[in-house]
Amino acid sequence: MSATPAPDNETLPPAAAADAAPVRDDLVIATQDLAKAYVMEGGGVPALCGVSMHVRRGEFVSIMGQSGSGKSTLLHVLGCLHRASGGSYRLDGIEVTDLNDDELSVVRNQKIGFVFQKFNLLPHEDIVENVALPLVYARQPRHERLAAAKRMLQVIGLGDRLHHKPGELSGGQSQRVAIARALVTEPAVILADEPTGNLDSVTGLEIMALFQALHRAGRTIVQVTHDREKAEYGQRIIHLKDGLISEVEVVVSPRRAEQVVSGVEVLA
Amino acid sequence: MIEWGNAVRIGLMGLAVHKFRAALSMLGIIFGVASVVAVIAVSEGARGEVLKQLAAMGVNNIMVTGLDWRSGGSETRDIKKKARLGSNGLTLREAEAALAHCRLLVTYAPLRKVQASIRSGETPVSADVVGTTPAFLGVMGYRLREGRWFLPPDEKEARRVCVIEDTIRQECFKLESPLGRTLVIDHEPYEVVGVLESKEASSDQKYEVIDIKQLNRRCYIPLAATLARMTQEPLSDQVSEIIFQCRSSRDVHAAAAVLNRCFDAWHNMESWRPDDKDFKVRVAQDLVKQTEASQRIFNYVMGCSAGISLVVGGIGIMNIMLANVTERRREIGIRRAVGATQHDILRQFLFESLSICLLGGLMGCLLGVGFTWLVQYWTQWQTVLAWWSMFVALAVSLLDGVAFGTYPAWQAGKLDPIEALRYE
Numbered sequence: 001m002s003a004t005p006a007p008d009n010e011t012l013p014p015a016a017a018a019d020a021a022p023v024r025d026d027l028v029i030a031t032q033d034l035a036k037a038y039v040m041e042g043g044g045v046p047a048l049c050g051v052s053m054h055v056r057r058g059e060f061v062s063i064m065g066q067s068g069s070g071k072s073t074l075l076h077v078l079g080c081l082h083r084a085s086g087g088s089y090r091l092d093g094i095e096v097t098d099l100n101d102d103e104l105s106v107v108r109n110q111k112i113g114f115v116f117q118k119f120n121l122l123p124h125e126d127i128v129e130n131v132a133l134p135l136v137y138a139r140q141p142r143h144e145r146l147a148a149a150k151r152m153l154q155v156i157g158l159g160d161r162l163h164h165k166p167g168e169l170s171g172g173q174s175q176r177v178a179i180a181r182a183l184v185t186e187p188a189v190i191l192a193d194e195p196t197g198n199l200d201s202v203t204g205l206e207i208m209a210l211f212q213a214l215h216r217a218g219r220t221i222v223q224v225t226h227d228r229e230k231a232e233y234g235q236r237i238i239h240l241k242d243g244l245i246s247e248v249e250v251v252v253s254p255r256r257a258e259q260v261v262s263g264v265e266v267l268a
Numbered sequence: 269m270i271e272w273g274n275a276v277r278i279g280l281m282g283l284a285v286h287k288f289r290a291a292l293s294m295l296g297i298i299f300g301v302a303s304v305v306a307v308i309a310v311s312e313g314a315r316g317e318v319l320k321q322l323a324a325m326g327v328n329n330i331m332v333t334g335l336d337w338r339s340g341g342s343e344t345r346d347i348k349k350k351a352r353l354g355s356n357g358l359t360l361r362e363a364e365a366a367l368a369h370c371r372l373l374v375t376y377a378p379l380r381k382v383q384a385s386i387r388s389g390e391t392p393v394s395a396d397v398v399g400t401t402p403a404f405l406g407v408m409g410y411r412l413r414e415g416r417w418f419l420p421p422d423e424k425e426a427r428r429v430c431v432i433e434d435t436i437r438q439e440c441f442k443l444e445s446p447l448g449r450t451l452v453i454d455h456e457p458y459e460v461v462g463v464l465e466s467k468e469a470s471s472d473q474k475y476e477v478i479d480i481k482q483l484n485r486r487c488y489i490p491l492a493a494t495l496a497r498m499t500q501e502p503l504s505d506q507v508s509e510i511i512f513q514c515r516s517s518r519d520v521h522a523a524a525a526v527l528n529r530c531f532d533a534w535h536n537m538e539s540w541r542p543d544d545k546d547f548k549v550r551v552a553q554d555l556v557k558q559t560e561a562s563q564r565i566f567n568y569v570m571g572c573s574a575g576i577s578l579v580v581g582g583i584g585i586m587n588i589m590l591a592n593v594t595e596r597r598r599e600i601g602i603r604r605a606v607g608a609t610q611h612d613i614l615r616q617f618l619f620e621s622l623s624i625c626l627l628g629g630l631m632g633c634l635l636g637v638g639f640t641w642l643v644q645y646w647t648q649w650q651t652v653l654a655w656w657s658m659f660v661a662l663a664v665s666l667l668d669g670v671a672f673g674t675y676p677a678w679q680a681g682k683l684d685p686i687e688a689l690r691y692e
Contacts, residue, residue, distance in 0.1 A: 081605060082686060110607070114605050124284075
């Protein structure tokens with residue numbers, strides 16, 4: 001797969017640069033000198049040392065880096081699970097660095113869909129309840145959220161297993177449930193942390209196909225991976241090293257996962 | 269804030285996952301609540317019983333009791349001896365004088381308790397011998413099972429007749445009629461002329477609140493017979509107790525005050541402390557109050573011990589909830605990641621501890637009913653299940669849930685989402 005290094009280290013979004021006047025509404029993620037240091041006994045340990053990056057609406061971006069490069073920290077900060085210790089971060093037009101814990105919870109609920117490496121489903125709830133979980137905290141009435149969860153599971157191809165427990169599903173199915181959960185609130189961005197890390201290659205491909213289908217349907221996706229091949233399913237690759245962006249690659253012709261999961265197009 | 273219904277559902281689900289653990293942690297609450305319910309049932313039953321007994325004594329009655337200076341420790345004996353120097357104790361003359369003096373009084377019945385041996389044939393009988401007058405039956409409102417009560421000639425001629433209570437009849441005469449039979453009291457034969465109906469209040473004489481311990485074990489003989497034959501001073505008219513009957517229950521306190529003044533004057537004890545006097549004036553209604561006061565103390569003591577068990581139960585709940593929070597960190601992380609606020613998590617775990625406590629409280633109520641039934645079955649005590657006790661116990665157990673569930677829930681709420689998600 002071919003990929004060319006971008007000359008600009010994310011000072012301006014490529015789209016905005018092309019349009020001469022930056023259209024900020026087009027940016028789902030915009031960070032400026034984002035820093036994060038962990039407080040330890042012997043003082044602060046820097047994990048991010050000034051990351052400036054942008055993700056446009058409808059983009060599929062991969063973040064790559066060695067372990068310890070800060071990619072997980074970056075994802076946690078982008079996912080509002082951690083607060084940045086410096087810099088600014090606008091998510092879907094909202095400056096989130098100033099928000100308190102409760103407000104960050106609302107932002108996570110409404111703007112972000114998480115997909116984790118270990119699926120992170122609640123083992124004692126059936127999968128409809130799992131998918132409906134974010135809607136609980138969006139204060140939706142029970143019948144509405146169950147209906148939405150069922151719809152999402154049907155779209156994702158698990159409509160016949162609504163009342164199964166996560167333990168009764170395969171890894172690929174579990175990850176699809178997790179993706180359904182990430183989608184159910186119609187978030188601004190889906191953040192995936194090594195989404196295929198716990199899956200075999202065929203199932204991993206299935207998940208990539210699902211991501212690509214969602215991307216085609218207009219979803220914004222940011223995935224963190226250490227696997228170059230998986231990264232190339234996205235349009236751009238942001239390389240991190242020692243808490244800094246070392247390189248931004250534009251993937252000229254992203255890989256295509258052959259399998260297309262039926263029904264995903266409906267999401268558009 | 270997430271809706272209550274869902275919070276309850278999540279809380280109960282949390283319990284359902286670890287049923288056995290939840291059940292174990294509930295035990296403290298269950299037994300605490302059960303003991304509260306059972307203890308209150310027993311206590312209420314006892315109160316009802318005492319009230320019944322007092323009703324049997326008559327709400328219009330005032331009891332003047334002479335204190336026996338021979339009993340008690342040497343010190344109090346000396347004081348009492350001194351007290352007795354100025355008076356001859358309670359006498360029939362005083363009773364007559366009091367009746368003449370106080371218009372509120374209708375009649376009186378004197379009692380003289382004597383130490384005497386009783387035999388039925390050759391068999392010794394355990395009973396109290398009490399001398400009294402024909403008025404006693406009416407004053408006390410007792411009923412005869414068979415035969416007759418004393419008549420004026422019995423008293424006048426100090427006849428050797430006796431009226432026995434039901435327990436004595438059962439023990440000495442079994443199925444035969446005791447009328448016309450003889451009991452030997454202090455080596456002298458007394459003819460049984462009547463049997464009193466058993467007083468239902470004394471279902472085993474367990475409550476010695478008043479002097480009715482031997483309620484169904486008394487053998488009454490004419491007072492004159494007692495005074496003439498069983499005392500060392502044959503001319504004495506000393507009695508142990510005088511029961512005055514009042515015109516109406518409203519007047520008893522006024523009459524009791526008059527009686528107090530009279531006996532103070534006659535015994536030269538105006539300046540004595542009530543406890544040091546050689547007599548005591550008691551009103552049946554006041555005994556009810558005394559009983560209620562001692563009942564209250566009993567309730568406080570039992571309430572405290574039940575409270576302690578609820579606190580211990582609460583600590584158990586806290587322990588289990590802390591373990592729960594640690595074990596379910598990942599779940600907390602997931603919920604936080606999808607948008608739960610710290611308050612949502614706090615509320616979820618608080619609901620769980622509340623559910624444990626409420627469920628434990630309900631089970632405790634059932635167990636308490638069972639305990640009460642068992643107590644009644646084994647001891648034959650009267651018990652009364654008080655519904656309010658269950659509400660109180662449930663409320664206290666809910667309070668327990670809040671008091672001991674808040675800290676673990678707060679711990680859960682303030683967990684860092686990432687740390688929580690990393691938990692294996």
